[in-house]
Amino acid sequence: MQKKRVVTSRDVAERAGVSQSAVSRCFSPKASISEKTRCKVLKAAKELGYRPNSIARSLITRSSRTIALVLSSLDNMFYPLVVAKASLRFQSEGYHLLLFVVPEDGDSSSVMDSILQSQVDGILMMSASLTSSLARECADSGIPVVLINRQVDFAGISQVYSDNYHGGFWVGSYLTMGGHERVAYLAGLESSSTSRHRYEGLVDGLASVGKRCHAIAYGDYDFECARAATQRLFAKPPYPDAIFAASDHMAIAVMETLRYELGYRVPEDVSVIGFDDTPIAAWPSYRLTTVRQPVDQMIEQATELLLKQIRQGDFHTESRVLPVTPILRHSARQPIRETVLD
Amino acid sequence: MQKKRVVTSRDVAERAGVSQSAVSRCFSPKASISEKTRCKVLKAAKELGYRPNSIARSLITRSSRTIALVLSSLDNMFYPLVVAKASLRFQSEGYHLLLFVVPEDGDSSSVMDSILQSQVDGILMMSASLTSSLARECADSGIPVVLINRQVDFAGISQVYSDNYHGGFWVGSYLTMGGHERVAYLAGLESSSTSRHRYEGLVDGLASVGKRCHAIAYGDYDFECARAATQRLFAKPPYPDAIFAASDHMAIAVMETLRYELGYRVPEDVSVIGFDDTPIAAWPSYRLTTVRQPVDQMIEQATELLLKQIRQGDFHTESRVLPVTPILRHSARQPIRETVLD
DNA sequence: ATGAAAGCGCTAACAA
DNA sequence: TTGTTAGCGCTTTCAT
Numbered sequence: 001m002q003k004k005r006v007v008t009s010r011d012v013a014e015r016a017g018v019s020q021s022a023v024s025r026c027f028s029p030k031a032s033i034s035e036k037t038r039c040k041v042l043k044a045a046k047e048l049g050y051r052p053n054s055i056a057r058s059l060i061t062r063s064s065r066t067i068a069l070v071l072s073s074l075d076n077m078f079y080p081l082v083v084a085k086a087s088l089r090f091q092s093e094g095y096h097l098l099l100f101v102v103p104e105d106g107d108s109s110s111v112m113d114s115i116l117q118s119q120v121d122g123i124l125m126m127s128a129s130l131t132s133s134l135a136r137e138c139a140d141s142g143i144p145v146v147l148i149n150r151q152v153d154f155a156g157i158s159q160v161y162s163d164n165y166h167g168g169f170w171v172g173s174y175l176t177m178g179g180h181e182r183v184a185y186l187a188g189l190e191s192s193s194t195s196r197h198r199y200e201g202l203v204d205g206l207a208s209v210g211k212r213c214h215a216i217a218y219g220d221y222d223f224e225c226a227r228a229a230t231q232r233l234f235a236k237p238p239y240p241d242a243i244f245a246a247s248d249h250m251a252i253a254v255m256e257t258l259r260y261e262l263g264y265r266v267p268e269d270v271s272v273i274g275f276d277d278t279p280i281a282a283w284p285s286y287r288l289t290t291v292r293q294p295v296d297q298m299i300e301q302a303t304e305l306l307l308k309q310i311r312q313g314d315f316h317t318e319s320r321v322l323p324v325t326p327i328l329r330h331s332a333r334q335p336i337r338e339t340v341l342d
Numbered sequence: 343m344q345k346k347r348v349v350t351s352r353d354v355a356e357r358a359g360v361s362q363s364a365v366s367r368c369f370s371p372k373a374s375i376s377e378k379t380r381c382k383v384l385k386a387a388k389e390l391g392y393r394p395n396s397i398a399r400s401l402i403t404r405s406s407r408t409i410a411l412v413l414s415s416l417d418n419m420f421y422p423l424v425v426a427k428a429s430l431r432f433q434s435e436g437y438h439l440l441l442f443v444v445p446e447d448g449d450s451s452s453v454m455d456s457i458l459q460s461q462v463d464g465i466l467m468m469s470a471s472l473t474s475s476l477a478r479e480c481a482d483s484g485i486p487v488v489l490i491n492r493q494v495d496f497a498g499i500s501q502v503y504s505d506n507y508h509g510g511f512w513v514g515s516y517l518t519m520g521g522h523e524r525v526a527y528l529a530g531l532e533s534s535s536t537s538r539h540r541y542e543g544l545v546d547g548l549a550s551v552g553k554r555c556h557a558i559a560y561g562d563y564d565f566e567c568a569r570a571a572t573q574r575l576f577a578k579p580p581y582p583d584a585i586f587a588a589s590d591h592m593a594i595a596v597m598e599t600l601r602y603e604l605g606y607r608v609p610e611d612v613s614v615i616g617f618d619d620t621p622i623a624a625w626p627s628y629r630l631t632t633v634r635q636p637v638d639q640m641i642e643q644a645t646e647l648l649l650k651q652i653r654q655g656d657f658h659t660e661s662r663v664l665p666v667t668p669i670l671r672h673s674a675r676q677p678i679r680e681t682v683l684d
Numbered sequence: 685a686t687g688a689a690a691g692c693g694c695t696a697a698c699a700a
Numbered sequence: 701t702t703g704t705t706a707g708c709g710c711t712t713t714c715a716t
Contacts, residue, residue: 004712006404006709008708008709008710009709009710010709014715018686018687019686019687019688020687020688020709020710021686021687021688021689021710021711021712022685022687023710024688024709024710024711025685025686025711028711032685032686033685033709034685034686037685037686049460049483050697051458051483052459053401053461053708053709053710054459054460054461054710055397055400055401055406055708055709055710056401056708056709056710056711057709057710057711058397058690058692058693058694058710059395059397059398059692059694059708059709059710059711060709060710060711060712061349061692061710061711062689064397066440073426074416074422074423074426075422075423075621077419079422080416080417080421080422081416083416083441084415084416084443085603087441087442087443088443088445089452091442091443091456096440096441096442096456096460097440097441098408098439098440098441099411099425099429099438099439099440099441100429100433100438100439101425101426101429101430101433103430108666111433114433114438117393117394117395117396117398118396118438118468119395119397141393175695195366195568202628212701232670252625256625256626256627259626259627260627261626279565280396283594283598284598284601284602284603285598285601285602285628286627287626308633348693350692350693350694351693351694352693360699360702360703361702361703361704362693362694362703363694363695363696363702363703363704363705364701364702364703365694366693366694366695366696367695367701367702369696373695373696374701374702375702376701376702377701379702394693394694395692395693395694396694396695398692398694398695398708399693399694399695400694400695400707400708401692401694401695401708401710402693402695402696402708403694403695403708404694404708450708462691480694567706582689
């Protein structure tokens, strides 16, 4: 292919009557150069339509100023939100995001190779699958990695997640206080640490008042799967009187199924609680009681951790766990505040 | 910063006892090399953990195998869907997506510079703002651009969009046949060509049976704005008896507002029709009548157009308009099929 | 403050 | 088929 002849720093140098390195210095923030030369160069550059070639720069500086963003699905509104915010945040630091969508099931190894070869300066992982293998491989090849909304038992990797356990715990006690007897858990992917910790929290929250989790079903973080799982939960008695879903996205599927396929009212017949607090949760049709993840903080922390590792060539890694916030709406029966006098 | 010493093709060559170019050839698909050398090289490469440096390769081949994906918002589920599919599609062709989120309002010029300097091989634009200026500037600098779901009066750019006009036209006639008298249009951004064409279609569809558009309001493709716009539409009589929103996302906002703030039933009191056919439209709570955009086809066409331009250094550009499909659900009163006998 | 020169890691002629 | 050689466009010493 034959692109329009591209303007190089040499061309600019020639036209400005300076050396090529002078031109280079003009486009480096901290290089020393006289005001006079800078002007000449800038003028010539503009006339020629010169733009520094960032690839050549990357080759020599060994930094592409690019971050890989690895995720598996954008169905759940939580992720688009994170992506948009992360992109803005990194752009403001002069980094770009390279997007890797890994099929939830498929062969992750080719994507992994692809990521490793992409010469990114760092990796932001929020894919549910391939987390630990990829994470480890990256750490081995010396690429800084930060896991976001994901957890792995491996100290060599920085992680930012919210307090899933206590989120689950809160749900457990809140539902119990609301007088629920048969709380079911609608899990995400079986391999998801996040989903597991929320479950553990739920179980302990329930246990703290002497209750047990009534049932568990897997919705794989997917709308249709969650729908089918809800059907399964209500296939035969005893039926749950509350469902805690590992994501708002699944919680909405539960509500839709309950209301329009199973004929239950929410929360009169069955309570539903979600996790994330995506915008949809607040829509009047749902008014979903849920556990809010602090997205902004998560991004901020992840950015900070990743950039620190990149800039300082830091092998120091750390985990940050951020507090969640219960959001009380109307999809779950509220605790009885006053004991009924008999 | 001091990364782990990186393995180069030279190191591999040395260990395998061959020349550096032999190593290079091993990693080029179409280079000629004997089975024997290939084995030696691959073995050495594996032992050393060698991975070709794609930046060096890009510098010399003048191709980064990267496509810029430019968009302004991920709120509307239509975009996450497109992003995920586009990413998969381009990955399968060996290209990666570099994400640029441009603030809907803010200064686009810095993002524009950033894109132009990023050395991408092509640009996929679906941002509502800065479309035409950026598009033109890219075309000038010789970077292939394809607009997706966007239209611009400039022949130098390939565009893939769906038949917004006829989508709007269909809505106009469908609503009329349903016996509506006061059809309002909830537009997207004022600058959006897409929104404008849907409007023109609506107006003509209405005109074809001697009706006019009752009112127009701007929802800026945003949930909250759409909510406020709906309120405005119902601020004083005569009230609309149908609303056509330029996106499902806004249509949902309309339904929520109508039902829970204004106390109307949909479709008994007011009909609502959207555009896109995102997954949410099918949820039982909404059963939104809408106009489906053929997302898969749009991606396919856009990919094909962009790749063709990139690979053939083609200055030939073209526009492709894809047919839309009316999706009849229950948010709009159905046309009366049989005339009532008097 | 400026220029000359040496690469960054790779691909692509060209020769052998 | 293989090795040698010359860059890709830039940053960065090192002199001046």
